[in-house]
Amino acid sequence: MDLFNTIKKDREYWLVDQVKDESVLDQEYIEAFSSLLDEWREKQIGYLSLLMDARYEQWLLDQGFRKVSTIVEYTRALDELFTVDPEIAVEALEDSEMADLEFAELYEQCRSGSANKNKLFTIEQVMESLENEIGPEWRASCFIFTKLGEPIGLSIPVIEQGTVDEGRLFYFGVMPKWRGKGYGAALHWSSLHLLKGIGATTYVGSTDEANRHMIGIFERNGCVLRDRKGIYRIDS
Template identity: 85%
Template sequence: MNLFNTIKKDQEYWLVDQVKDESVLDQEYIEAFSSLLEEWREKQIGYLSLLMDARYEEWLLNQGFRKVSTIVEYTRELNGDFTAESGISVEALADGGMADSDFAELYEQCRSGSANKNNLFTIEQVMESLENELGAEWRESCFVFRKSGVPIGLSIPIIEQGTVDEGRLFYFGVMPEWRGKGYGAALHRISLHLLKGIGATTYVGSTDEANHHMIGIFKRNGCVLRDRKGIYRIDR
């Protein structure tokens, strides 16, 4: 069993996420991650960002990690009817209605003012990671939401790496001037519909524990708390 999912970017970074399984002993996780950490050090990668259960925190701090924040994960089955909000249109970036540069600007505005503390990348790195992680057809996974023709948010629904039907949102965001008006929950429901359309049967969403607005969206759309993980980072 793979105990950690890892995304590697050349010599720049590793992003590591613990795959939690109650049947796996703590010592097994420590041994598996120790091996991974040793490899990271040997290859002299820029930094390693880790999502892992907080019960390993003291051990991780002793290994040289610093704690960034804590994320919460919410989940729900995608067995409902996610009716689209009236007056909101949805278009894929692949449809050609928006240039990549304009999409990057929309992405940057949507993430401005976020309560999430683990903002690792510049927008240039984000755009590069879309193709690296989603493949050459990445534009087909990027959706823009419009109200009266004006972009108000975006969503990037994907199937989680290593699964066949676990839906995730690579990114979800609402333009600052459209927040606090109920559109966040509406766009999130549309995103769940998009996930269902690509074959997802369950949804897992995560956000910083301080992002009360996003947590409220999860709850309004029927999601329940599944897990809590610490975010830790170590630099070369």
Template identity: 70%
Template sequence: MELFNRIEKDNEYWLVDQVKVEGITGQEYLGAFSRLLERWKGNRVGYLSLLMDASYEKWLFEEGFRKVSTIVEYTRALNEKFPVEPGISMEALAAGRIGDSDFAKLYERCRSGSANKNKLFTIEQVMESLENELGQEWRARCFIFWKSDEPIGLSIPMIEQGTVDEGRLFYFGVVPEWRGKGYGAMFHRISLNLLQEFGAKTYVGSTDEANQHMIRIFEQNDCRMRDRKGIYRIDR
């Protein structure tokens, strides 16, 4: 049983997320993570970013980690379809209405001014990671929201690695000039519809505890908080 999910990028980074399993003791988690940490050190990877329960914080500090922030995790069952509001159209990047470079610019605009503190990647690294995590058909999983002829948001729904029906959003956002008008909650609902089309039975979303706007979107769309984890990082 894997107690930690891991995404690796060559010698640049490891992204590690604790998988909470009922019946697993704290010592078992520490043992499993200690072995993972030794492998990271042996592979001479640039940094390791970790999501883990804050109860292990003292031990992590002793191991050389620093705390970046805290994330909250929300979830809901995907058992109903949301109505699609008029006036908004949606199209996959694969349709070719805009190219990859314009999509990257839109992505950068959507994430500008974010309250999330864990800013790991440049936009170039983000674009590279899309194919790594979503596969060669990644453009078919990147959706752009349009109002008239203006792109005003985007969403990238996916099935969580290692699962068959847990829906996640690789990213979801609204451009700055269209925030505060209700479009965030609307686009989130449309994204939940997309996840159902991909076969997801549940949705799990997370954000920085300081991102009250995203937390309100979760709550507006009937998501409930299920977990809270610290974000920790150690560098080579």
């Protein structure tokens, strides 16, 4: 099995996520990541961002990484009927009249003021990554939530790479003027409904440990804490 999932963008960056398995020894993880790190250095990629268990932290710091923050990971089964608020409409970007530029502006507003500390990309890079990571049909995976015709948030439900039924949200966010009014939990609940609709049987979501609002949404919608990982970064 692969011990790390890696997303590579030309010579710009590598995004690496440890695949945790209790049967794998710490030394095996260290050896596997050392090999990956050597390849990154040899190819002189811009930076490497890593999600890894904090027990490796001192070793990572010794390799030249700096710690950015810690993420918490929540999960729940998608084994019930997710009834959604009839006053909130949802439409895929490919079926809407919204242009890609408008969607980018909506995305940028939704992510403004976030408590997440790991801010890696400009909105231009985000839009580019949608096609790179989701594929040419990415617009079918982007959903816009509206109320009375006004966009209030967005969600991008996907099946995790390398799995057949693990649901993730590539992104989920609420417009600033609609925050603090209970819409975050409602839109997240609708996102779980969307995930179930594309074949997911479980949901896994993550956020910065400082993002108490998103953690509250996870807990309100029946998700339970599964894991914690440090976020580490090294630049060439």
